[in-house]
Amino acid sequence: MLDKKFSLNKKFCLITGAAGLLGHEHAEAILEINGNLILTDIDSKKLKKMAKNIKNKFKKANILFFKMDVTKTKDIKKVFNKLKKNKIYVEILINNAAIDSKVKGKVVRNSNSFEKFSLNEWEKQISVGLTGSMLCSQIFGSAMSKRKKGVILNIASDLSVIAPDQRLYSSSKKNKNYKPVTYSVIKHGLIGLTKYLSTYWPETNIRCNSLSPGGIELNQSIKFKKKIAKLIPLNRMAHKSEYKSAIKFLCSDASSYMTGHNLVIDGGRSIW
Numbered sequence: 001m002l003d004k005k006f007s008l009n010k011k012f013c014l015i016t017g018a019a020g021l022l023g024h025e026h027a028e029a030i031l032e033i034n035g036n037l038i039l040t041d042i043d044s045k046k047l048k049k050m051a052k053n054i055k056n057k058f059k060k061a062n063i064l065f066f067k068m069d070v071t072k073t074k075d076i077k078k079v080f081n082k083l084k085k086n087k088i089y090v091e092i093l094i095n096n097a098a099i100d101s102k103v104k105g106k107v108v109r110n111s112n113s114f115e116k117f118s119l120n121e122w123e124k125q126i127s128v129g130l131t132g133s134m135l136c137s138q139i140f141g142s143a144m145s146k147r148k149k150g151v152i153l154n155i156a157s158d159l160s161v162i163a164p165d166q167r168l169y170s171s172s173k174k175n176k177n178y179k180p181v182t183y184s185v186i187k188h189g190l191i192g193l194t195k196y197l198s199t200y201w202p203e204t205n206i207r208c209n210s211l212s213p214g215g216i217e218l219n220q221s222i223k224f225k226k227k228i229a230k231l232i233p234l235n236r237m238a239h240k241s242e243y244k245s246a247i248k249f250l251c252s253d254a255s256s257y258m259t260g261h262n263l264v265i266d267g268g269r270s271i272w
Ligand SMILES: NC(=O)c1ccc[n+]([C@@H]2O[C@H](COP(=O)([O-])OP(=O)(O)OC[C@H]3O[C@@H](n4cnc5c(N)ncnc54)[C@H](O)[C@@H]3O)[C@@H](O)[C@H]2O)c1
Pocket: 016, 017, 018, 019, 020, 021, 022, 023, 040, 041, 042, 043, 046, 068, 069, 070, 071, 095, 096, 097, 098, 099, 100, 128, 132, 155, 156, 157, 158, 212, 213, 214, 215, 216, 217
């Protein structure tokens, strides 16, 4: 039987960047513990498809979806006002949206070198991963503060606590690829945002934590998977569903005495 503390009792959870790989997993986790969902993403086509899929699987659930660009205050306020009009309050916010370059089978030559990293790319990525999380927390968190309760969860990464091992990303000495500087800065920054928010509304029951997942196994090259496995005590990348239990824990009363924390789930990579 499900521990009652894990039940969300129909609370509404808003997920940003919900149409991506992990967004789908977070959404399922919330529905599995009896939550209601507000799915948002900048990509309306992908979002619509994802929402349809999830509605088919969870027929009785209350699932809303909105196109929302997290870098635009106007967009976030529009969603906020639409919800308010219908007396829907976001009690759980998952800041998940990001612009992430995935490691694919074929890598792009000389991408993301620090020397050539453009200001434009820096600003674009920071505005989604970091500024976007701040703006959504400001708008939905302020409303939570009036109701004196809520949960904010920032999705960071194992690279919020360790530096990228750049040797992983290049396929040869000639073909250099890098994890971009923005990734480290955004993910470390999210931990700062988490700590800041966890103490900003004292005497309320607003909790703010981070989840720091390790890399998920996808269509990366065998060479990459072998190299990264050597850095991980559990000797493999994660399966995409392996963060669902943490989402359930962090978004529900099961973690009622936890705030300002960064839960790192990385197969042990960051302890080596
Ligand atoms: N996939 C991994 O291996 C992994 C590992 C550690 C951490 N993470 C983190 O988990 C989160 C989700 O990752 P993912 O793998 O699902 O990424 P993804 O690229 O599959 O999904 C990200 C989503 O964000 C959306 N998005 C981009 N810009 C946006 C904007 N301006 N406004 C709203 N939405 C926007 C995209 O449309 C996309 O649907 C990210 O924060 C990522 O850094 C992922």
